[in-house]
Each structure stands twice: as structure tokens, then as C-alpha cells.
Amino acid sequence: MVLNKDGQKLVEDSFTLLADDDALNNDQAQILPLARFLDAVEDGSLNARTAPLGVLLAPADDTRALVDHLGKLALIAIDFPQYKDGRGFTHARLLREQLGWTGELRAVGDVLFDQLNYMLRTGFSTFDVRKAYDVEHFADAINAFTEAYQQPGDGRITVIEKRHAVG
Amino acid sequence: MANMNTKHAALQALTANLLLSGDVVYWSCRGDWSLNIQDALLAATEDEVAILEARIPVEENGNDVVAPYLFPVERDEDGTIQAISQREVIRAKGPTIRTDLGKQSGLRPGPVDQAA
Amino acid sequence: MYQYDQFDNGLVSERVDQFRGQVERRTAGNVLEEEFRPHRLMNGLYLQLHAYMLRVAVPYGTLNGGQMRMLADCARKYDKGYGHFTTRQNIQFNWPRLDDVSELLKDLSEVEMHAIQTSGNCIRNITTDQYAGATPDEVEDPRITGEVLRQWSTFHPEFSFLPRKFKIAITATENDRAAMRFHDIGIEIVKNDAGDIGYAVWVGGGQGRTPVIAKKLNSFVPRQDLICYLEAVLRTYNMLGRRDNLYKARIKITVNETGVEEFTRLVDEEFAAVKQHAYEQFRLRDEEFSRVAAFFSDPAYESLAATSSTFEDAKAKDTRFAAWAATNIAPHKVPGYAIANISLKPAGGIPGDATSEQMDLVADLADRYSFSDIRVTHEQNLVLPHVKFDDLYALWQALDHIDLGTANLGLVTDMIVCPGLDYCNLANARSIPVGQMIDARFADLNRQHDIGELKVKISGCINACGHHHVGHIGILGVDKKGTEYYQITLGGSADENAAVGKIVGRAFGYDEVADAVETVVTTYVNGRDSKEETFLSYVGRVGLGPFKEALYGSE
Numbered sequence: 039m040v041l042n043k044d045g046q047k048l049v050e051d052s053f054t055l056l057a058d059d060d061a062l063n064n065d066q067a068q069i070l071p072l073a074r075f076l077d078a079v080e081d082g083s084l085n086a087r088t089a090p091l092g093v094l095l096a097p098a099d100d101t102r103a104l105v106d107h108l109g110k111l112a113l114i115a116i117d118f119p120q121y122k123d124g125r126g127f128t129h130a131r132l133l134r135e136q137l138g139w140t141g142e143l144r145a146v147g148d149v150l151f152d153q154l155n156y157m158l159r160t161g162f163s164t165f166d167v168r169k170a171y172d173v174e175h176f177a178d179a180i181n182a183f184t185e186a187y188q189q190p191g192d193g194r195i196t197v198i199e200k201r202h203a204v205g
Numbered sequence: 206m207a208n209m210n211t212k213h214a215a216l217q218a219l220t221a222n223l224l225l226s227g228d229v230v231y232w233s234c235r236g237d238w239s240l241n242i243q244d245a246l247l248a249a250t251e252d253e254v255a256i257l258e259a260r261i262p263v264e265e266n267g268n269d270v271v272a273p274y275l276f277p278v279e280r281d282e283d284g285t286i287q288a289i290s291q292r293e294v295i296r297a298k299g300p301t302i303r304t305d306l307g308k309q310s311g312l313r314p315g316p317v318d319q320a321a
Numbered sequence: 322m323y324q325y326d327q328f329d330n331g332l333v334s335e336r337v338d339q340f341r342g343q344v345e346r347r348t349a350g351n352v353l354e355e356e357f358r359p360h361r362l363m364n365g366l367y368l369q370l371h372a373y374m375l376r377v378a379v380p381y382g383t384l385n386g387g388q389m390r391m392l393a394d395c396a397r398k399y400d401k402g403y404g405h406f407t408t409r410q411n412i413q414f415n416w417p418r419l420d421d422v423s424e425l426l427k428d429l430s431e432v433e434m435h436a437i438q439t440s441g442n443c444i445r446n447i448t449t450d451q452y453a454g455a456t457p458d459e460v461e462d463p464r465i466t467g468e469v470l471r472q473w474s475t476f477h478p479e480f481s482f483l484p485r486k487f488k489i490a491i492t493a494t495e496n497d498r499a500a501m502r503f504h505d506i507g508i509e510i511v512k513n514d515a516g517d518i519g520y521a522v523w524v525g526g527g528q529g530r531t532p533v534i535a536k537k538l539n540s541f542v543p544r545q546d547l548i549c550y551l552e553a554v555l556r557t558y559n560m561l562g563r564r565d566n567l568y569k570a571r572i573k574i575t576v577n578e579t580g581v582e583e584f585t586r587l588v589d590e591e592f593a594a595v596k597q598h599a600y601e602q603f604r605l606r607d608e609e610f611s612r613v614a615a616f617f618s619d620p621a622y623e624s625l626a627a628t629s630s631t632f633e634d635a636k637a638k639d640t641r642f643a644a645w646a647a648t649n650i651a652p653h654k655v656p657g658y659a660i661a662n663i664s665l666k667p668a669g670g671i672p673g674d675a676t677s678e679q680m681d682l683v684a685d686l687a688d689r690y691s692f693s694d695i696r697v698t699h700e701q702n703l704v705l706p707h708v709k710f711d712d713l714y715a716l717w718q719a720l721d722h723i724d725l726g727t728a729n730l731g732l733v734t735d736m737i738v739c740p741g742l743d744y745c746n747l748a749n750a751r752s753i754p755v756g757q758m759i760d761a762r763f764a765d766l767n768r769q770h771d772i773g774e775l776k777v778k779i780s781g782c783i784n785a786c787g788h789h790h791v792g793h794i795g796i797l798g799v800d801k802k803g804t805e806y807y808q809i810t811l812g813g814s815a816d817e818n819a820a821v822g823k824i825v826g827r828a829f830g831y832d833e834v835a836d837a838v839e840t841v842v843t844t845y846v847n848g849r850d851s852k853e854e855t856f857l858s859y860v861g862r863v864g865l866g867p868f869k870e871a872l873y874g875s876e
């Protein structure tokens with residue numbers, strides 16, 4: 039179930055993740071793995087697109103490959119195939135901080151309950167949460183920490199800034 | 206060269222640590238966890254080992270113990286169960302440099318009371 | 322020392338609540354061990370052989386009296402009356418119950434302590450020079466940078482699931498007491514020609530299976546850029562580090578496989594990008610640095626004469642004290658003061674262990690004699706950094722009373738010894754009793770003083786928590802078909818002359834190790850030019866030959 043930061047279910051979410059042998063359909067909201075997306079850009083098969091398009095970044099993908107294509111996208115999903123693999127957090131920060139992506143950034147895969155707060159802080163805006171318990175207690179996890187020492191991409195005011203705020 | 210492990214692998218016991226206290230426990234003949242290695246259910250045949258092994262996923266999906274695994278033991282002439290590796294000997298007794306600590310300091314026999 | 326403000330306190334207590342929730346979910350059966358494990362590890366809670374073990378962080382190795390007393394209390398209340406100080410300048414409790422740990426952490430949080438990031442693939446507790454703030458030769462107090470980086474690395478959302486654990490050490494002197502070159506990142510505080518203070522950054526050092534001496538990646542990062550630079554190093558590592566093989570996942574392997582030049586280029590590129598896009602967020606602000614620095618300003622030293630007749634008289638009349646003064650005190654930057662080292666290696670003891678009573682007494686002595694300042698060293702000892710020469714004798718007498726006055730700092734019995742197979746789940750062999758056998762062999766303190774500086778370091782497996790690679794004499798426990806054996810290396814060094822020890826020959830059995838060490842030491846004592854030639858310089862001069870000959874003969 040895809041939730042936003044406030045724990046609300048995305049009602050209008052109609053995206054499907056394109057598996058390797060699924061056909062591209064320009065009239066359906068689809069999420070393409072990065073390589074497939076780049077190929078499709080290359081060969082023009084997205085030219086007639088009417089439906090929203092998303093792209094999926096795997097841990098080993100090069101985030102900066104998206105730099106010239108952000109305008110084509112409605113959604114960027116970042117895959118956490120294993121909770122241990124923290125490369126998705128770097129993808130998120132690079133997208134927010136350096137590439138200037140302001141659209142939906144979705145965490146998918148092995149989205150671990152106690153990583154939700156870190157995902158929020160690195161700039162994720164939606165979260166594909168699977169377990170009933172996690173959905174029910176989403177707010178506890180996402181707000182586990184009120185303050186943050188670092189400013190990694192969610193725009194919050196850090197502890198350091200609060201300490202030295204004028205006035 | 207004779208392989209020492211073949212002889213040792215003859216008997217297997219199942220061990221784990223209790224979830225709450227961390228204490229070392231052994232799967233017993235009674236079909237529960239015991240703090241005392243002397244209560245351990247020993248598997249000798251392939252079938253017996255398979256039955257003991259089948260316990261592992263059950264325990265991994267429960268919340269009584271942590272990290273269950275099989276290990277080789279042997280029986281003395283008087284029937285005492287002995288762990289073979291130094292590691293399991295130490296787990297069964299306690300730190301060798303603090304004999305006042307661990308099981309060696311006073312073994313509570315019998316089944317486990319999780320709340321103890 | 323640093324004092325938490327409401328923000329620091331808030332984060333730590335939210336962490337305690339979070340952990341309490343995690344434990345409750347686990348014990349109620351809402352999550353299985355597989356999912357719980359990373360959480361308990363992130364909170365420094367391991368499962369060892371006999372029980373759980375909780376590792377509590379001692380940031381940059383600094384404690385005050387109240388904190389030490391709380392550790393003593395926790396050991397009494399939740400453990401078996403003792404704790405173990407480690408080579409990470411942390412303390413470990415060996416017997417806590419899972420359902421007590423949340424309370425233990427809550428008690429610790431009352432004295433601004435925690436177990437955050439003492440395990441897991443994140444940035445671990447940052448270590449530094451145990452003489453920080455007291456030693457005459459430092460550029461500035463490295464704990465200021467240590468605290469700034471503690472905050473930066475705490476719950477860092479991008480770098481909490483790295484390929485592998487990540488250790489940072491900071492020094493501010495040329496004498497490296499923090500083994501800085503054996504860390505994932507070593508930070509050396511330096512002054513450039515213009516008189517500005519900045520940081521030389523070393524990357525890719527480490528011990529374990531593949532010991533590597535760190536390489537200098539940047540010889541001067543300006544202060545305000547430090548965090549940006551570290552972000553760039555960590556990010557490069559996070560994306561490039563291997564996740565397919567546990568033993569190749571540390572940054573030392575990444576640097577080796579990528580090549581230092583290429584790795585440096587990638588870091589520089591990322592550094593430029595971070596500065597371009599996020600400089601404001603990550604610039605180390607002067608006002609924050611100064612805020613933190615104020616907590617580390619000098620205590621109210623008295624102005625004293627450089628010499629003390631009380632001290633000299635005591636040395637003259639008490640030879641045991643004189644022996645202690647010869648090894649266990651170091652020069653202080655302020656006249657009339659000394660740095661006092663408390664050895665946690667009493668004869669027959671367990672290296673690094675301290676009982677609650679000992680911790681309480683050290684806390685009282687710190688309050689009375691050292692401005693309530695205590696340090697934990699990576700060599701598993703304690704330090705009272707600011708003691709008046711006039712007070713040293715009284716201090717030593719009080720220490721001696723509870724077995725903390727051993728005059729062996731830097732000598733053969735001042736060993737680093739990891740917990741080994743007596744406690745550790747990963748161990749191949751026991752470490753502590755091997756240390757004790759060596760200790761008994763060299764029990765004669767006069768002989769130890771005659772041998773001179775000699776660092777013996779023992780690990781119970783290749784993870785090298787006992788720093789055996791950098792021991793002048795290193796001992797590594799290995800397992801041969803369930804039996805303990807020990808490999809000996811010679812000539813390692815953790816300081817500014819960093820070196821990895823070389824294996825001298827075939828491994829020794831459990832009962833043979835003390836003999837072998839004795840043979841090594843005798844070879845040195847008989848072969849040295851004079852007492853001025855240390856063990857390490859002797860090994861440097863003659864190589865392994867004479868040792869091999871003495872140990873194995875014509876074998």
C-alpha cells in the first residue's frame with residue numbers, strides 16, 4: 039500500500055511496475071526500470087506517451103543518468119531490494135539536492151519499518167508499505183525523531199540552525 | 206587419515222539462547238528447552254537428526270529463543286553428555302576465566318521459566 | 322566536557338523509546354528475530370555465547386564522574402557487577418537481559434549516554450587521543466571536532482546502511498595515540514603555513530582479515546569544509562563499496578580495488594558537487610564550532626610550580642610508587658600537573674575489566690583530583706588527565722588499594738586482549754587466559770621495567786578487535802579442528818610509524834604461547850644494543866631471523 043508522509047493512502051495511485059517481459063503501454067501509468075527507460079527514450083517509443091511515466095532506480099544505477107530526463111517523469115521510485123543496501127538513500131539525496139527533483143519520490147521493495155524516518159529525511163515522499171502492522175503504526179516510525187542534526191533533503195530546520203537562529 | 210569429525214558427528218544436539226534472558230538452552234527429551242545440557246535430546250541417526258533440524262525453522266518463527274542450531278556432542282561412559290568443540294564446552298559452562306559466572310556457578314536443572 | 326542541550330537530550334530519549342517499542346514488538350511476536358536483529362544491533366546489543374552483550378558508547382573516550390558512577394550502577398543493577406572497556410574506547414556489559422535493556426538505556430540517557438551506533442553498518446563511535454586537552458603537543462583539542470562529528474553522524478539518514486561498519490579516529494598531535502592510520506577515516510588536525518587549522522584526511526586503513534595502513538587523501542581540508550568532505554567520502558563509499566562479500570566490504574578494499582588516484586578523483590568530484598549544491602547545509606559554521614569548543618575549554622587550573630617536593634619525596638620513600646610514576650604518568654601542558662594513567666591490567670586480572678566498586682572509586686578520584694574528567698583509552702586503560710603532581714601519591718595510594726595502581730603502562734603486561742572465546746560469538750580461540758599466562762610469566766615488575774616498552778596485543782579471531790596486527794608482539798587465535806592455536810606476529814605498530822606485524826612461523830598450541838612469548842622477549846633482551854634500543858627498533862634492525870631461530874631452531 040502506498041502511503042504519503044502523513045500516512046494517507048494514495049487513492050489515485052494507478053502505477054504498475056513494468057516487469058521485464060511486460061509491454062510498454064503509453065496509455066497506462068507505468069514505472070520503467072532505468073535501463074529500459076533510457077532505451078525507450080533513445081528509440082523514441084515514449085514519443086506518443088499520454089499516461090504518466092515513472093522510473094525505477096536500482097541500487098547500482100547511476101542517479102545522474104536521469105539528469106536530462108526529469109521533465110518526462112511523474113514519479114521516481116527507488117528500490118530497496120534488501121534493507122541492508124543503503125544506496126537508495128544516496129539516490130534520494132542526489133535527486134533532491136543535486137538534480138533538483140521536486141516530484142514524487144517513492145520507496146519500494148524491502149521498506150523496513152524503522153527506516154521510514156530516514157527515508158523521509160532523505161527526501162522520499164511516498165512509501166510502499168506492505169505489512170498491516172507497519173501501515174497501522176506508520177506515524178510512529180515516520181516521526182520517530184522530532185529533530186535532526188543534518189539537513190539531507192527534506193527541508194527541515196536542523197538542530198544546528200535552531201541553535202543559532204537569530205532572535 | 207581417520208577423520209575425527211565422523212565419529213563426533215555421530216550425536217547432534219540442538220541449542221539456542223533464550224530470547225529474554227539470553228541464557229544458553231538445549232532442546233530436551235521432554236520436548237521443551239532446558240538450561241542443562243544433560244537434558245539434551247540427542248540425535249544419532251539421520252532420521253533423528255532430520256527431526257531435530259526440522260525444529261529450527263519452527264523456533265526461528267517463534268519468540269522463545271534466538272539463533273537455534275545443531276552441534277556435535279558425545280556421551281561419556283557414565284552417560285554424561287559432553288560438547289566436543291571448545292566453543293560449545295564454554296557455552297555449556299561459562300567463561301573459563303570467571304568460574305563464578307555462567308552455568309558453572311550453579312546450574313538450575315530442568316525446564317525453563319522465561320520469567321525467572 | 323560537552324553538555325547536551327534539549328535537542329541532544331530529545332534525540333537520545335526518542336531513541337530509547339524507539340528501542341523500547343522494537344523490543345516490545347519482538348517479545349510480543351509482532352516481528353521475528355530476522356527483522357529485530359538489525360535494530361538491536363543498531364543499539365549495540367549483540368548476542369554472545371552466554372548472553373546478550375550491550376556496547377555503550379563513550380564518545381571520543383571521555384567520561385565525567387557522574388557518568389562513570391552510572392556505568393557502575395548499571396553494572397550492578399542489570400549486569401554482574403563489572404564492565405569491559407574496549408579498544409573502541411567503549412564499555413561492554415556482558416550479561417544484560419533483553420527485557421532490561423530499555424531501562425538500562427533510559428538510565429544511561431539521564432547522564433547523556435547511549436548505545437547509539439555502537440554496532441551495525443553505520444558510522445561508529447568516534448575515537449580520539451586519550452590525552453586530548455591535556456597534552457602539550459596538540460594543535461587543538463580533537464574532542465571538539467569529535468563532538469561536531471558525533472552529531473553529524475548520529476542517525477545520519479544516508480549513511481546508516483553502509484556496505485560495512487565505519488570507524489573514524491581523530492588526532493591532533495604528531496604522536497598518534499589513536500591508531501588513526503588504522504581507521505576507515507583518520508583525521509589529523511593540522512595547521513597550514515598560513516596558520517589556519519584544518520584537517521588532513523586519511524582513508525582506507527583497517528585491521529581485520531586484510532590489515533591496511535590508511536592513505537592520505539587530502540592534506541588540508543579547511544575547517545568549514547570538513548563535513549562536506551566527509552559526506553563526499555562516505556557517499557562515494559556507499560555507492561562503490563562491495564555488498565556481495567562481507568570480507569571485501571570495508572572502505573580499505575574499495576580504495577584498493579578502485580585505486581587511490583581514481584578514488585581521490587571521485588571524492589573530489591563529489592566534494593565539488595556537494596559544495597555546489599548543499600554547501601550552506603553542510604558548512605561547518607564558526608558559531609557552532611565555537612559553541613561546542615566552549616565546552617572543552619580548560620578547567621580552572623591552579624598556577625603551580627613545575628616541580629613538587631611532595632611528589633619527589635614520595636618517589637624517594639616508596640619504590641612501588643616510583644615505578645608507577647616512571648611508566649604511568651605523562652607530561653601535561655600546564656606546569657605542576659600530570660596526566661595519570663590507570664592500568665586496567667592488574668596482575669592476574671582480565672584486561673579492560675573493571676568492577677562497579679572500581680568504577681565508583683575512579684569516579685570519586687576524578688572528582689577529587691582531575692576536574693571530574695576521565696578518559697578511556699583504546700589500549701583498554703583509563704586516564705585521569707589533569708592531576709596535580711602534589712596529589713599523585715595520594716591518588717596512586719587510593720588506586721593501589723583496589724588493584725588499579727599497577728605500574729605497567731606500555732610494558733609487556735599492559736596487553737590489549739579481546740574477549741575471545743570466553744564470551745565472543747565469533748571467536749576461534751580464547752584470548753583472556755592466554756593473556757593471563759603471559760602476565761604470570763612476566764609477573765616480576767622489575768623485569769618488565771628492564772624489558773621496556775613492549776606492546777602485546779591478542780585477538781581471538783581475524784576480526785582483530787585485539788589489534789594483534791599492530792602489536793609489537795601480536796597474537797591471533799585460530800581454530801584447527803575445534804582446538805585453539807595461536808599465530809604470532811612481530812613488529813606491528815599502531816602509532817605514527819604505522820606498521821603491520823609479520824607472521825613469525827607456524828602457530829603455537831594454547832599451552833605453548835607463553836613460552837613462545839618468553840623466547841621472543843629473551844631473544845630481544847639478549848640481542849639489543851643497549852636498553853635504549855626498544856623491542857620495535859630491534860625487530861626493525863634484525864628482522865625475523867633471530868626470532869625464527871630461537872622459536873623453531875632447525876625445525
Ligand code: SF4
Nearest residue numbers: 739745748781782786
Ligand atoms: S577479535 Fe574476534 S574473538 Fe576477539 S572480540 Fe573480536 S570478533 Fe570476538
